[in-house]
Amino acid sequence: MTEAMKEILKLIRVKQWVKNGFLFAALIFAQHLFDAAFALKALLAFIVFSFTASGVYVVNDIFDAARDRLHPEKKLRPVASGKISAGTAWLVAVVMFIASSVMLWLLPLKFALVIGLYVVMNVLYSWRLKRVVILDVLVLASFYVMRVVAGAFAIDVPLSSWIILCTLFLSILLGAAKRKAELKLQERGATRAVLLEYNETLIDKLLTVAAGGAVLSYALYSVSPRTLELFRTDGLIYTTIFVVYGIFRYLYLLDKKSLGENPTHLLLTDGGTILNLLLWILSVIVIIYFRP
Known part of the structure; x- marks a missing residue:
């Protein structure tokens, strides 16, 4: 090439x-x-x-x-x-x-x-x-x-409206994490004017609300009457653990490893995140498509 x-x-x-x-x-x-x-x-x-x-x-x-x-x-x-x-x-x-x-x-x-x-x-x-x-x-x-x-x-x-809501909270988490990572780059020449309006305390609050909202909305989706009727199983609730771990892993990398400005790079390079995502997808497919 x-x-x-x-x-x-x-x-x-x-x-x-x-x-x-x-x-x-x-x-x-x-x-x-x-x-x-x-x-x-x-x-x-x-x-x-x-x-x-x-x-x-x-x-x-x-x-x-x-x-x-x-x-x-x-x-x-x-x-x-x-x-x-x-x-x-x-x-x-x-x-x-x-x-x-x-x-x-x-x-x-x-x-x-x-x-x-x-x-x-x-x-x-x-x-x-x-x-x-x-x-x-x-x-x-x-x-x-x-x-x-x-x-x-x-x-x-x-x-499902629950899926939309879960996506919204997860997306807010990614957006807030991006801003937090950019804040850490300010001293190195970051150029976003809006960063002057943010501080780590505010962003940490946004991250907390978004993380909680994402987990709660996914859990509620997995046990909602419509979901139980559609999939004819209550097993989807057990996949919530992967959602929780994925979010916690992301927050850990954001805080300790100064990652997060580019969630795509994180998704493609962090072994723990990749494995967790694959296990979540596999478990969802097995539960939805191969239920007894």
Whole structure:
């Protein structure tokens, strides 16, 4: 692979595509994981969302290049470092948007509306909302919720309000953790003005509420009458331990290892987190699909 291709892959943030795994939540919990038609449509939705998100990342990098050059880590991004010109970056963004738009015709209209909302909210976030304390974290959280909703819309299945609520709290946790990690980078040249409105005490409170909300909403989902009727088992409650451990592990790494600004990197590199996630997915599938 050439250096130019490596920089392009870095530009479109392929590693960030792991976030779009949230789209498969509806496929799994709607009991269609082993249905080829549903699975293929969910996979197509994943690709469309990934291409769209990549296009958004590239455009943001173009506009934020000057600011990124002042950041200890973001200065290494392809556009900020000058390894890819703004013109080339624009071309890549256009290609990503065109590719996602073509594939979008194969998916339901309501999925397309979520994609449109995602793009609009990203524009608003980059333009103004990321500078508004608290609201910036909520907007970041909404992006994950949109992924879950989009996954349900893509295969046209209902989604439990408890799952949406759990995703919201988990996303707030990730957003608040990102801000806490950025606070620790301030002395090294971090550039977000909104960080002046935050302190570790406030963020720790947000993390506590979000962590508790995520665990509670997941536990309530697992024992709700609708869930018990749908899956005909009460075994899902036992998977809560993986949710608890995953959150505690993340908070530990955030506090002790100064990680958290990039949850995707954490997910791809921390052995404990990876193993826990795989065990959770496996246990959920076994309980839902292979119950006695």
